[in-house]
Amino acid sequence: MAIYSTDRRSLLKIFGSIGATCAYPFASDELYAQSAPPTEIPVRFFNKTDFATISRIADLIIPETDSPGAVRAGVPEYIDLVIARNTEQQSVVADGLRWLAGQNFMSLNEAAQYAILEPLCEAADAGSSKARNVQFFALIKSLTADGYYTSRSGLIDELSYRGNTPHASFEECKEH
Amino acid sequence: MPENKLYDVVVVGSGAGGGTLSSRLANLGADVLVLEGGPKVDTRSDFNTHALPFQFPFRHIPIMKPGKPGFDSERSRGLGGKTQLWNAVALRFSQRDFKGREHDGAGFDWPFGYAEMAPYYDRVEREVGVCGNYDHLEDLPDGIFLPPVPMKCTDVAIRDGARTLGVPVIHVRKATLSRATATRPACHFCGNCMSGCDVVAKYNSLDVHMLPALKTGKLTLQSNSIVYELAVSDEARVNEVRYFDRETREQRAARGKVVVVACACAQSVALLMMSKSSRFPAGLANSSGELGRNFIPHINAGFEGFLADFVGKQSTNDEGFLDHAYLPSFMHAKKRDYPRSFGVQFGYQNRRSVGWAKNVKGMGKSYKEAIKARYPAYITFTGYQEMTPNPDSYIDLDPTATDEYGLPRARRHWKLSDDDTRLYNDMKKWCRAILEASKTEIVNPDPVPNTNHEIGGCRIGTDPKTSVVNEFCRAHDVPNLYVVDASVFPSASEKNPTLTIMALATRTADHIAQSLQKGEI
Numbered sequence: 001m002a003i004y005s006t007d008r009r010s011l012l013k014i015f016g017s018i019g020a021t022c023a024y025p026f027a028s029d030e031l032y033a034q035s036a037p038p039t040e041i042p043v044r045f046f047n048k049t050d051f052a053t054i055s056r057i058a059d060l061i062i063p064e065t066d067s068p069g070a071v072r073a074g075v076p077e078y079i080d081l082v083i084a085r086n087t088e089q090q091s092v093v094a095d096g097l098r099w100l101a102g103q104n105f106m107s108l109n110e111a112a113q114y115a116i117l118e119p120l121c122e123a124a125d126a127g128s129s130k131a132r133n134v135q136f137f138a139l140i141k142s143l144t145a146d147g148y149y150t151s152r153s154g155l156i157d158e159l160s161y162r163g164n165t166p167h168a169s170f171e172e173c174k175e176h
Numbered sequence: 177m178p179e180n181k182l183y184d185v186v187v188v189g190s191g192a193g194g195g196t197l198s199s200r201l202a203n204l205g206a207d208v209l210v211l212e213g214g215p216k217v218d219t220r221s222d223f224n225t226h227a228l229p230f231q232f233p234f235r236h237i238p239i240m241k242p243g244k245p246g247f248d249s250e251r252s253r254g255l256g257g258k259t260q261l262w263n264a265v266a267l268r269f270s271q272r273d274f275k276g277r278e279h280d281g282a283g284f285d286w287p288f289g290y291a292e293m294a295p296y297y298d299r300v301e302r303e304v305g306v307c308g309n310y311d312h313l314e315d316l317p318d319g320i321f322l323p324p325v326p327m328k329c330t331d332v333a334i335r336d337g338a339r340t341l342g343v344p345v346i347h348v349r350k351a352t353l354s355r356a357t358a359t360r361p362a363c364h365f366c367g368n369c370m371s372g373c374d375v376v377a378k379y380n381s382l383d384v385h386m387l388p389a390l391k392t393g394k395l396t397l398q399s400n401s402i403v404y405e406l407a408v409s410d411e412a413r414v415n416e417v418r419y420f421d422r423e424t425r426e427q428r429a430a431r432g433k434v435v436v437v438a439c440a441c442a443q444s445v446a447l448l449m450m451s452k453s454s455r456f457p458a459g460l461a462n463s464s465g466e467l468g469r470n471f472i473p474h475i476n477a478g479f480e481g482f483l484a485d486f487v488g489k490q491s492t493n494d495e496g497f498l499d500h501a502y503l504p505s506f507m508h509a510k511k512r513d514y515p516r517s518f519g520v521q522f523g524y525q526n527r528r529s530v531g532w533a534k535n536v537k538g539m540g541k542s543y544k545e546a547i548k549a550r551y552p553a554y555i556t557f558t559g560y561q562e563m564t565p566n567p568d569s570y571i572d573l574d575p576t577a578t579d580e581y582g583l584p585r586a587r588r589h590w591k592l593s594d595d596d597t598r599l600y601n602d603m604k605k606w607c608r609a610i611l612e613a614s615k616t617e618i619v620n621p622d623p624v625p626n627t628n629h630e631i632g633g634c635r636i637g638t639d640p641k642t643s644v645v646n647e648f649c650r651a652h653d654v655p656n657l658y659v660v661d662a663s664v665f666p667s668a669s670e671k672n673p674t675l676t677i678m679a680l681a682t683r684t685a686d687h688i689a690q691s692l693q694k695g696e697i
Contacts, residue, residue, distance in 0.1 A: 061539045081233055117539065125537040145534035149547070150229035155530070158544070159551045163495035163527050164226055166364035170496050173329040 045084035050097050053106055054079055057137075058144045060110075060117055068153040070144050078147035079140065089139060096136025183209045183396075184692055186417050186432030188403045188447065191257025193660040194438035195381025196300065196678045199389035200685035206692060208395050209430055210386065211419055213402040213439075214254035215245045219383050222246065223260070223372025228528060237371065237528075250443060251581060252422055255399055256382035258440060259674070261370050263498055263524060264378045266306045266351040266675040268297050268317045272508060273669035276562075279508070282515035282595065283564035284470070284666040287638050287647040290317065296679035304379040304678070305357060308349030316346075316504045316671070322354045325363070328494045330555050331501035331523050333483050337614025338503060343606075348502045351379035351675070360384070367495025367526050378497070401428075404583055406435060406451040406460055406657070413656045414460075420581075433697055434656050434688055438681070441630035441663040445571045446586035448634070448659075461634075461651035461659075466644050468572050470565040470635045471590060472668040473627040477559040477604050480532055481616040486553035494552075499524035503610070505670055507602065514598040518561035519670045520607060525556045532619065557611060559603040560628070562670040566593045571633045590627060600625055629673050634663040648687040649680065656697055660684050 046054060058070035058079065070076070083089050100106075103116055117137060123129040124138035148154040155161045184206040187198045198210045217223075222244040229235040239247045239261070246254030247261070254260065271290040272279050294317070301320040309324040324347035327335065335345035352369070356362045363377040376383045389395045400422035407416040407429075414435040420427045437444045445468050451460035459467050503520035532554060533547045563569070568591035573584040592600060604622070611618050637643025640652035649664050651657040660681045662673045669676075691697045 062544050063541055065541060065544060078233075078235065114540065121539045141539065142534040145536075145547075146235065146531070149530035149533045150235040152228075152230045155228065155230065155528070159527075159530065159548060160491040161527055162491065162493035163367040164228065165493065166366055167493075168364070170325050170365050170500070172326040173332045175329060 045080050045090075049106075050093075051076060051080065053097055053100060054093075054140065056106065056113065057117065057140050058147075060114060061121075061141055061144045062148045062154075067158040070148050073148050073151040073153035075144050075147040075151065078151075079143045082143055092132065092136050092139055095132045096140070099133045099136070181431070183207050183430070183432040185209070185434045185436060185688060186211065186430050187436045187438060188417065189213075189257060189438035189440065189444075189661070190255050190386065190397070191253075191381055191438065191440055191661070192259050192262075192674045192677045193440075193681045194436065195256065195259065195385045197436060197438065197660050197681035197685045197688075198395060199381075199385035200682050201689055202389040202392045202395035204685065204689040205392075206394060206689055209432065210395070210397050211401040211403055211417065211430060212253075212255050212257075212397070212399045213422060214247065214252040214257075214399060215422065216397075216399040217244075217246050217254040217256060217260065217382065219256065219260065219372060219376055219380060220374050223374055225368050225371045225374040226366065227371075239372065249580060250440075250586075251402055251579060251583065252400075255386070255397060256380045259380040260372050260382070262378075262380075262674060263370055264350040264352045264674075265499070265502070265521065265672040266301075266304075266308075266319075266349050266379075267502075267671040268319055269293070269669045269671055269676050270315045270317055272315055273667065273671065276516060276564075276667045276669075280515040283472075284635065284637070286636060286666050293676070293679055293683070296682045297675065299682055300675065300678045304351045304384055305353045305360070306349055306351050306675070307354035309347040311346045313346070313504060315508060319349070321349070324348075325350075325354050325497065325500055327500045328496055328523055329492075330483055330486060330494065330553075331499075333485055334503075334522060334555075334557075334610065334614045335501060337612075337616075338610045340613050341609060343503065343506055343610060345501050345503050348499050350497065352497050353377045359388075363497050365496045367498060368528075369498050370526075402581055402583075403439075403447060404450060404581075406437075406447065408451075408453050408455060408460065408654065412455055412654055414654060422581075432656075433692065434658065436658045436660055436684075436688075438660045440661055441633060442571050442586040442588060444659055444661055444663045445633040446573060446584065449573050450584065456653070461644055461653045461657060463653045464641055464644060466635060466642060468633050469567075469570045470632040470666075471569045471571050471588065471630075472563050472565055472632040472665075473588070473590060474629040474631070474668060474670065475561045475563050475592065475596065475600060476626045476628050477561075477600065477607055477623050478626060479557040479559075479607055479611060479621075479623060480619040481555055481557060481611055482550045482553040482619070483555055484553070484615040484617060487617075488549040489552045491552050495527060498526065507606070512599075512602065514595045514602065515564060516562040516595075516599060517670055518559050518599065518603040518606075520557060520559050520610070522557040523555055524558075525554055527551070527554075530554075535619065555616070557607060557616075559607050560670050560672075561596070561599050561603050562668045563590075563592065563596045563599075564667070565632065566591065566596075569632075588627070588630070592625060629662065629668075631662040631665050631668040631673055634659045636664045636666050649684045650687075658684055658688065 055076040120137035190212040308321040409415040449459040505517040508517040
């Protein structure tokens with residue numbers, strides 16, 4: 001199993017039947033798995049130090065602007081929940097955190113922290129590097145984006161999602 | 177239910193096929209029992225239709241509300257089957273779709289054509305309500321339509337782009353009400369059609385077909401009944417439908433003069449394969465050896481992109497009822513080096529989902545801004561192609577893996593032939609060209625083939641040596657056994673199969689009723 005993946009099946013896992021294929025995609029256990037009842041929230045997986053580092057990275061990926069950033073949106077808690085249930089991801093994250101600790105990441109100022117992460121981000125976006133710290137960043141970025149844009153802050157405050165409301169009619173497009 | 181009651185018809189499955197057929201038969205006076213593997217579902221209260229992801233710690237929106245079972249495995253979805261979660265695209269097949277071999281020499285023809293099916297399409301459309309525009313296209317026959325729903329602005333952009341290439345885009349046709357009926361409200365455009373339409377503006381077989389048919393007193397709906405074997409008598413007739421209770425696992429049997437299998441393609445094939453006997457050692461109704469073969473699901477090329485004209489625009493509510501437009505087949509009329517054709521469904525994104533955000537490059541403020549700017553511009557764009565049968569595409573039973581009920585899992589094998597691959601590549605080329613003409617930043621220019629809409633496995637044919645069921649969907653080998661779902665389609669068309677499943681179910685119901693009346697069964 002890939003440590004993280006962006007194929008359509010995993011999008012299904014995360015986002016339900018929405019935006020997948022137009023009719024009901026057939027017979028995927030992954031799809032049915034979403035009807036499992038929400039599991040109880042476990043005790044925090046990360047220790048205090050690691051949680052602080054994850055929080056810092058998440059907020060550098062999606063910072064506070066005129067809308068909340070990742071931390072205020074509860075993203076670190078979401079990442080904690082997901083990682084707690086995936087041992088492969090735990091090992092990637094442990095390696096990544098160790099590597100960052102070696103760089104004294106948490107004692108650096110924002111610009112310096114950004115300077116460490118940005119090359120990882122470029123490599124992660126390119127998808128070509130198998131380096132452990134790149135995989136670590138790719139995982140955290142993926143979880144941060146998923147967590148943020150499924151949060152109230154991300155979906156409602158930042159993106160102004162306005163669906164899920166009843167309308168008597170659908171208006172003809174006037175602007176385009 | 178008295179165990180020894182002999183029903184006129186026992187129907188296995190309650191979706192588009194089973195739901196339509198059973199209600200039609202009950203209305204015609206037959207005594208009908210429907211066995212559904214999944215639980216009873218209350219469409220109006222059991223689905224998480226209007227939930228948002230942040231209401232759940234893991235951000236998955238479960239299909240069902242807490243404590244409501246159903247849709248947790250393909251053997252136990254719930255009353256209404258996949259029609260509870262479908263997107264309701266309702267297209268008629270054309271004469272070309274029924275006679276593809278006549279048209280381009282590949283695959284199989286249906287033993288009847290459009291003229292035979294047209295009255296059944298009419299009936300189904302009147303019953304369920306289909307909105308659409310009268311487009312007068314030869315290859316996509318008009319039906320009996322409620323008013324079309326206007327296109328979204330993003331649809332208009334794609335329509336205008338496609339037009340520069342000479343490719344027409346039309347209003348989508350959906351079994352969703354654009355106008356209220358006496359018993360159902362019109363769509364309110366919340367955009368969550370595929371999460372269970374809790375007002376039943378969108379067709380589902382439970383609320384639109386089966387529940388109203390209960391008034392006849394002729395229809396019995398029995399949920400939580402997982403059928404695992406059809407037992408045959410010495411006369412090669414099904415004499416017992418064996419099932420167990422989904423919760424208690426208690427084994428029971430039902431009897432019907434006629435048995436109809438409507439379990440949604442692969443599960444229908446699986447049930448027949450599980451029903452082995454000394455007479456049918458290779459599976460019920462499989463003397464031809466064709467059961468499971470001719471598996472021809474739709475092949476998809478799924479694109480995602482951002483329409484340049486919408487990047488940075490104010491976020492609006494354009495959820496509507498998901499896709500409002502459709503790009504019908506056009507290649508069938510052009511010179512090409514492959515049989516069959518493709519159509520495109522697009523703009524069915526639901527904006528509760530922003531799964532694409534993680535794939536946008538960068539981090540920090542600019543990353544956040546890039547996502548916000550693209551949010552109103554994000555579109556899905558998926559080509560649907562028809563594939564033709566080949567020996568490597570088939571359904572069988574997993575020899576080892578079983579599901580949570582201890583029953584063998586159905587396996588789907590599919591492989592594109594050279595013809596299919598040429599079509600796939602051309603479909604990708606056209607999709608990219610249309611997206612570019614619509615000024616789209618394409619996220620994934622080279623999608624890998626995927627499947628949707630299971631079709632084939634119990635092919636209709638006139639020759640018992642090469643097909644499983646006859647032109648009335650009756651098993652060649654078993655005179656009181658019928659199959660009514662997309663497994664029987666001899667060819668798949670590139671068009672969505674559900675309306676044709678329903679029309680075929682109606683036609684089969686009429687045939688069964690007549691046969692019962694005449695005492696032929």
